[in-house]
Amino acid sequence: MKTALAAIALLVAAVVLYLKIPTLHLHMLHPWPVYALLAAALAAALKSDAHRALKLPVVALSALVGILFVGYHESYSRIEMPEMTVQIGDPFPDFTLPTSHGATFSSGSLRGQSRALYIFYRGDW
Numbered sequence: 001m002k003t004a005l006a007a008i009a010l011l012v013a014a015v016v017l018y019l020k021i022p023t024l025h026l027h028m029l030h031p032w033p034v035y036a037l038l039a040a041a042l043a044a045a046l047k048s049d050a051h052r053a054l055k056l057p058v059v060a061l062s063a064l065v066g067i068l069f070v071g072y073h074e075s076y077s078r079i080e081m082p083e084m085t086v087q088i089g090d091p092f093p094d095f096t097l098p099t100s101h102g103a104t105f106s107s108g109s110l111r112g113q114s115r116a117l118y119i120f121y122r123g124d125w
Helices: 002-024 032-047 052-077
Strands: 096-098 104-106
Touching: 002 032, 002 052, 032 052
Parallel strands: none
Antiparallel strands: 096 104
16 A cells, blocks of 8 residues: 555656746756656556555556656657847847737837837746
């Protein structure tokens, strides 16, 4: 029974670590610590002497979560990132974006002003 609880704890730890990867600045393409926790959870579940009604769901869930994480990261790693064409000292490119109030903002409207501060907030991911 203790190994089944350990497997569940390792599985929960893997999911929590996976969700915290961006804030912990771990490598996003292949989070090996998450994979290691999932492998340990699967091994603990397989070694468990718990009743089959508890052992089977933990094994299946560990395997499913592992397959989903690995599959997501394998497809994510195949995305080609565009080459950066803006260099230090280049003028800021013009753009038009919607504001939070539904209007549009054009960066060209700030041309000629002495200073402008752009803050890009990518949201609460």
